[in-house]
Amino acid sequence: MQPVYEVHKLSKYYGRIRALDHLDLALAPGKLVGLLGPNGSGKTTLIKIGAGLLTPDQGSVLIGGMAPGPATKAIVSYLPDRMALPTEMTTKDVVSMYSDFFADFDRVKAQEMLRDLHLSDSQRIGSMSKGTQEKVQLCLVMSRAAKLYLLDEPLGGVDPAAREYILSTILRNYSEDSAVLFSTHLISDIEKVLDEVAILRQGKLLLHDSVDHLRQEKGMSVDEFFKEVFRC
Amino acid sequence: MLTKLLKYEYRATARFLLPLYLGVLFLIMLNVIFMRLGNSFAAFSGTPLYTAGIAILTVLCVLGFWAIFVISLVIAVQRFYGLLGMRGYLMFSLPVTADQLIASKLICSVSWFFAALLLGNVFFRMLDLPVTEGDMIIAPTFEAWFSFFLLCVALLAMLCCAFLFFYFCIALGGQWPQNRLLATVVCYFVITFVLQILMMILMFAIGFFTFTFMLPDQPAVSAAATGFFSNLTSGQIINLFTLFFILLFAVGDVILWLLTRHYLTKKLNLA
Structure with a gap:
């Protein structure tokens, strides 16, 4: 089966700092993959390259067999680690915008999710709290029937009550032919829903394995394994 | 996709520029009404109120035009600068080409400038300046x-x-x-x-x-x-x-x- 997201010998430098170092990774469809690693390990860089916001210095990137471009952006649903929605727009406006640009966007699903999270249609994005903005952004991203979801810290600023809903939403929305790459530090919260984990260290892939296999082999949870490896 | 980008570009820029353009248009109209009143009522045109009113309104119109050009330029530059900042996280994840992004910004900025020139034309036409011998027609x-x-x-x-x-x-x-x-x-x-x-x-x-x-x-x-x-x-x-x-x-x-x-x-x- 063709991987949904595939990088080969991928390197990215910020000046002299090497953010990604000859990274090889392939994500199969139908998998929810946790992208883990300490700060500065290259998680956001890898996600941004997949979303087409960064150009790699070396190596290749394929999304559904295609190099990043307008065609891949049509099948990639990207959640950035920061607020990217126009602050002058209302929730209703951003729903219309997504509906205008993404053929796979389901407006009804978005409105249902916004209603479930008690988010007002007429509120301006700029007047919302950081957590509420993140919820709106996540609702939009998960309302698409994309082939690849790239979620950068989707739970970072969200309250624990909404986390459960968001996780169940992610699980409910991705299908057999799509993959989710999910970067987070809240490993214990997401461990139970993950199929695989990819752990980065200093821009290199330390480990890519199924969660069940990792637990069995190491005799500990992913969270415990992570703390063990990256103990300060 | 370009038309969709243009729709959002015009909507975002119009929030600032449309009130400004309408404000200057209002000043032009006021100026014209004042002038026409002066032309129709000779007694009024000789009063200090008329002279001061015309002077103030003309200065305000000229300042309005300056404001239009400066603010249009600042917004045009700031919109593209924003594209490579936070706003880019959304705009570059849309399934559009770089050409379409550049074109949408450029068409929008240039058209606002042309609208300002059109407004300037309306202003000079409405001033109804007398034609002197030296003017080339x-x-x-x-x-x-x-x-x-x-x-x-x-x-x-x-x-x-x-x-x-x-x-x-x-x-x-x-x-x-x-x-x-x-x-x-x-x-x-x-x-x-x-x-x-x-x-x-x-x-x-x-x-x-x-x-x-x-x-x-x-x-x-x-x-x-x-x-x-x-x-x-x-x-x-x-x-x-x-x-x-x-x-x-x-x-x-x-x-x-x-x-x-x-x-x-x-x-x-x-x-």
Whole structure:
């Protein structure tokens, strides 16, 4: 089966700092993959390259067999680690915008999710709290029937009550032919829903394995394994 | 996709610019009403209220136009600068090409400027300035319309070149994401300086070559050039120069567009 997201010998430098170092990774469809690693390990860089916001210095990137471009952006649903929605727009406006640009966007699903999270249609994005903005952004991203979801810290600023809903939403929305790459530090919260984990260290892939296999082999949870490896 | 981008671009810029344009239009209307009242009632036109009113309204109109041009320029630059900042996280994840993104920003910015020029035209027409003997009145002939059309195209090409130069500097400055603003400003001044020096050298070189070697050594060429220009009317010479500038700006437009596209596709580095 063709991987949904595939990088080969991928390197990215910020000046002299090497953010990604000859990274090889392939994500199969139908998998929810946790992208883990300490700060500065290259998680956001890898996600941004997949979303087409960064150009790699070396190596290749394929999304559904295609190099990043307008065609891949049509099948990639990207959640950035920061607020990217126009602050002058209302929730209703951003729903219309997504509906205008993404053929796979389901407006009804978005409105249902916004209603479930008690988010007002007429509120301006700029007047919302950081957590509420993140919820709106996540609702939009998960309302698409994309082939690849790239979620950068989707739970970072969200309250624990909404986390459960968001996780169940992610699980409910991705299908057999799509993959989710999910970067987070809240490993214990997401461990139970993950199929695989990819752990980065200093821009290199330390480990890519199924969660069940990792637990069995190491005799500990992913969270415990992570703390063990990256103990300060 | 371009029409969709344009829809959101116009909507975002209109939030600031439309009230400004409508405000200036309101001032023009007020000015015209005041003038017409003065023309209709001779007793009123001699009063200090009329004189002061006209003076204040005219100054306000002129200041309004300045505000329109300055704010339109600032918004145009700020919108493209924002594209390589936080706003880029959304805009570059849309399934659109870099060409469409550049085009949407450029079309929107240039059209607001043309709207300002149109407003200026309305202002001068409504002022109903008296025609004096020294004024040149252009008859609405085909040649006059053609010259006017060429001037509009030249203005369009020049405006595009100016905006694309800003875009290129912003895209180049984006290569230093940690000091983007500083890098953009430095790029702007350094490139402007280098271009001015190069243009001066080029002009001197052309002038020197033409008058030192070509014309004295080649009397036939000199005679042909003189003959060519002496056969043209002043209007045709102006058209010829306008065409030359259109060509020059069009070449500049293409180069700046390609360079900006290169940085947005091959060197994109959103911080």
